[in-house]
Amino acid sequence: MQYRKKVFICLLIGFLLCGCQSNTKTSKKTTKKVEDTTTSEKEKKKENKTKKEETKSNPSLNTYEVSIKLGKTYLLVVTGNNDQNIKWGSYNNNVAVVGPEGLVISKAPGTTYITANVDGKTLTCKVIITSNKSANKNKTNTNKNSTKKQTEKQTSNATVTQDNTSQNQDEKKNQDGNSEDNKSNITNQQTDNDNSSSANKTYLAIYYHVTSTGETILVKTIDSNSLKNLITNEANKWVDENQDALAAKYGPGTFEIQEKKGIETA
Numbered sequence: 001m002q003y004r005k006k007v008f009i010c011l012l013i014g015f016l017l018c019g020c021q022s023n024t025k026t027s028k029k030t031t032k033k034v035e036d037t038t039t040s041e042k043e044k045k046k047e048n049k050t051k052k053e054e055t056k057s058n059p060s061l062n063t064y065e066v067s068i069k070l071g072k073t074y075l076l077v078v079t080g081n082n083d084q085n086i087k088w089g090s091y092n093n094n095v096a097v098v099g100p101e102g103l104v105i106s107k108a109p110g111t112t113y114i115t116a117n118v119d120g121k122t123l124t125c126k127v128i129i130t131s132n133k134s135a136n137k138n139k140t141n142t143n144k145n146s147t148k149k150q151t152e153k154q155t156s157n158a159t160v161t162q163d164n165t166s167q168n169q170d171e172k173k174n175q176d177g178n179s180e181d182n183k184s185n186i187t188n189q190q191t192d193n194d195n196s197s198s199a200n201k202t203y204l205a206i207y208y209h210v211t212s213t214g215e216t217i218l219v220k221t222i223d224s225n226s227l228k229n230l231i232t233n234e235a236n237k238w239v240d241e242n243q244d245a246l247a248a249k250y251g252p253g254t255f256e257i258q259e260k261k262g263i264e265t266a
Contacts, residue, residue, distance in 0.1 A: 057080065057081055057082045057083070057118075057119040057121075058080040059078050059079070059080050059081035059116075059118050059119050059121055059123060060078070060079055060080050060123065061076055061077070061078060061116065061123045061125055062076065062077040062078075062079070063076070063125060064123075064124070064125050064126065065125065065126040065127075065128075066104075066125065066126075066127055066128070067127075067128045067130060068096070068104065068106050068127060068128070068129055068130070069106070069129075069130055069131075069132070070106050070108070070109060070129055070130065070131045070132065071106060072106055073103055073104060073105050073106065074103075074104045074127075075101075075102055075103050075104070076088075076098070076102040076103075076104060076114060076116065076125055077102060078102070078116050078118055078123065081118045081119050082119055083118055083119050085118075086102070086116050086117070086118045087116070087117040087118070088100060088102060088114065088115070088116055089114070089115045089117075090112055090113070090114055090115075091112045091113040091114075091115075092110065092111075092112035092113075093107070094107055094108055094110070095107055095108055095109075095110040095111065095112040095127070095129055096112050096114070096127050096129055098114050102116070104127055106129045107129070108129065109129050109130060109131040109244050110128075110129055110244065110247070111126065111127070111128050111129070111248070112127050112129075113125065113126055113127065114127055131244070202259060202260070202261055203221050203222060203223050203259075203260055203261075204221065204222045204232070204235050204257055204258070204259055204260070205218055205220075205221050205257070205258045205259075205260045206218070206219055206220040206221070206222070206235055206238065206239065206255060206256070206257050207219070207255070207256040207257075207258065208246050208250065208253050208254075208255055208256075209253050209254050209255075209256060210250045210251055210252075210253045211251065211252045211253050211254070212251045212252070213251070215250075217250065219242070219246060220235075220238055220242075221260075222234055222235055222238070232257070235257050236257075239255045239257075243255070
């Protein structure tokens with residue numbers, strides 16, 4: 001009887017020991033699974049972060065300033081962007097407009113800015129529309145310079161001739177001083193008459209009012225000895241030809257043409 005009890009106790013102790021070892025192994029396996037899951041989540045987060053950095057947006061334009069002749073077009077292109085939905089716009093649609101694909105279409109001579117909104121950023125390109133008149137103006141200026149040089153040369157030759165003539169006249173003046181004095185008096189009277197005529201002279205003055213500063217600038221005067229309508233047409237023509245140059249120099253503004261009396265100031 002005692003022998004059976006001993007055997008039963010031994011079996012019970014052995015069963016308990018096996019159960020403890022089994023629980024220990026199960027606990028170790030559970031801990032390892034938790035560690036593996038945590039490591040996997042960390043690796044996934046790291047991979048996602050790396051992908052975001054690789055696909056970070058850095059949009060840019062193919063150019064930030066361009067000059068286009070009137071009647072021509074130019075294609076602006078955005079690169080380095082993630083979002084393909086680009087919103088285009090123009091500061092001045094009277095000068096140039098832009099289509100949904102970035103195609104710039106010239107409208108009138110002047111300067112404007114084209115913008116592209118993409119990936120939360122605004123890209124800006126300066127667009128200058130030039131007219132065909134510019135080439136004609138350069139040609140006209142060249143002809144004027146050539147004419148001016150010829151005139152200066154002729155004037156120089158005339159001056160030499162006048163110097164020689166002056167020497168002969170000086171000799172003649174020594175012989176007939178009284179006659180020269182009379183001529184001088186006549187010349188002075190003519191000069192006084194010319195000054196009086198200038199004081200009553202009528203001319204057109206063209207003023208340019210700068211919008212940003214409020215400044216008023218006298219930019220041109222035109223002699224109005226001929227018919228008034230012809231002079232007004234000439235003034236309007238001058239304004240059309242020079243408005244772009246004045247806008248580029250002083251900024252946007254308006255013109256005013258006034259009729260003046262007296263000596264021209266510009």
